[in-house]
Amino acid sequence: MHALVERLYPLCRSITGNGVRRTLEIIAESVPLEVHEVPTGTQVLDWTVPKEWNIRDAYVKDPSGRKVVDFAESALHVVGYSVPVSATMSLDELRPHLHTLPDQPSLVPYRTSYYAEAWGFCLSQETLDTMGPGPYEVVIDSTLTDGHLTYAEHVVPGESGDEVLLSCHICHPSLANDNLAGVAVAVELARRLAERSARRRLKHTYRFVFAPGTIGAITWLARNRDRVDRIAAGIVLACAGDRGPLTYKRSRRGDAWIDRVVEHVLRASGRPHTVVDFSPYGYDERQYCSPGFNLGVGSLTRTPYGAYPEYHTSADNPDFVTPEAMTDTLETLWEAVEVLERDRRYLNLSPYGEPQLGRRGLYGSLGGRSDTKRDQMAMLWVLNLSDGDHSLLDIAERSELPFSVVADAALALQRAGLLKEWTG
Ligand code: ZN
Secondary structure, rough: HHHHHHHHHHOOOOOOHHHHHHHHHHHHOOOOOOHHHHHHHHOOOOOOOEEEEEEEEEEEEEEOEEEEOOOOOHHHHHEEEEEOOEEEEEEHOOOOOOOOEOOOOOOOOOOEEEOOOOOEEEOOOHHHHHOOOOOOEEEEEEEEOEEEEEEEEEEEOOOOOOOOEEEEEOOOOHHHHHHHHHHHHHHHHHHHHHHHHHHHEOOOOEEEEEOOOHHHHHHEEEEHHHHHHEEEEEEEOOOOOOOOOEEEOOOOOOEEEEEHHHHHHHHOOOOOOOOOEEOOOOOOOOHHHHHHHOOOEEOOOOOOOOOOOOOOOOOOOHHHOOHHHHHHHHHHHHHHHEEEEEEOOOOOOOOOOOOHHHHOOOOOOOOOOOHHHHHHHHHHHHHOOOOOEEEEHHHHHHOOOHHHHHHHHHHHHHOOOEEOOOOO
């Protein structure tokens, strides 16, 4: 995962353009992608697909011919969606187009101007402080023309038409946690799902959406409006690799299946974590949870949006994200997948009095193990609540037992003929 972050890091991504295409090509080396190209001017919900932006080079050259600011060093140096410029100007003239972080003087900020035609450079305050009056040669070799918005999907099919959505934004240039770590974790999750599905068919279909933030999610929703009711659960994955603890942001519904699944996984894992309620800000949960759609889609991050000093600066580089943190995020998602896959309702076929477990080899069948008592408690809970109204997740929540223990107990009881799956 970390190697993928490092490989994708230098590319100049934006909401459209060849940086996004190249990013998707690299992802497609790991998992097959269906790439969609949506023409400029296409109406998508209340928005319009913008012109496509591409950039070859950009710099600010001082009177000695030295490049003081050089796009070739970092994609962050140019304001995203800058219109082309070729001019000579004094520092005073150039100054309104220069963006720095005076409070973090060694860092380069990340800035964009998608929906207002503008141009600019981002640099450290320390660099700006060394700049004399000029004149400077200012070049941005970019194009802003009719083209396409590019996004991609990867689908791991399952038995049912129910879908689990995993959505990542791919529009940020050289920023690692926001959101290359999320992309890398999603790719690894997709590979794991493919491996698992090769052994045993998955219950749900898993749909990964790699799309530029906001406009990409809006485009996806516009083009899938008549099929979003298939989405049984979803997660917007971002900031998946910093050293902070996990944060789960609930869907707008607050008690959607995914909310209960992730909260259970986090609680049962003993990991330090935070759960926060939905708010109409952040990543693309804003779109999936807009009131017309109101999907059961939450957001998983480590340190959330804007809450770390490296956020949207050159300090969000590959050193800021760790393999350990990305692995922890991946394992959390994997545990959530296990719950999504195994959660179902059963019917107790012997509901009058407790069935005699000992006679069936279930009571103390795991004798000698310290978790025997826990397994027996799980069987009693499953038998008692399997009336068609309670799912295994309901039972895990109520019994405060880990989901996997409850699900294993249900499997043992089903094999003993005491349960059958509830089909409604
Ligand atoms: Zn961001």
